[in-house]
Amino acid sequence: MSETPAAFDRxxxxxxxxxxxxxxxxxxxxxxxxxxxxxxLAFPIRNGIPVMLVDEARPLDD
Incomplete structure (x- = not known):
């Protein structure tokens, strides 16, 4: 069975x-x-939950 990720609530x-x-x-x-x-910075959303930690964020390219 494949699991779909939880949806982010806009x-x-x-x-x-x-x-x-x-x-x-x-x-x-x-x-x-x-x-x-x-x-x-881009903050990941994991299992529908935003991870708002700077250490977990991805730097954006210019």
């Missing part, structure tokens, strides 16, 4: 902000990440 975007800049985030459904353009 309503969470209204409450979540970047932990570095405190700016709003953009949802990248394809990569399952929340993107902070100001901090140039």
């Amino acid at each position: 309503r969470m975007l209204e409450a979540l902000v970047c932990p570095v800049t405190h700016a709003t985030l953009e949802y990248d459904a394809g990569a399952q990440e929340l993107v902070s353009k100001g901090a140039k």
Whole structure:
């Protein structure tokens, strides 16, 4: 049996902000990440839960 990942609830975007800049985030459904353009970081979403730790974020290319 294959498991599908838990879906991210887009309503969470209204409450979540970047932990570095405190700016709003953009949802990248394809990569399952929340993107902070100001901090140039992409925070992963695992099992439908955003991981808002800077140490877990992926640096964005310029």
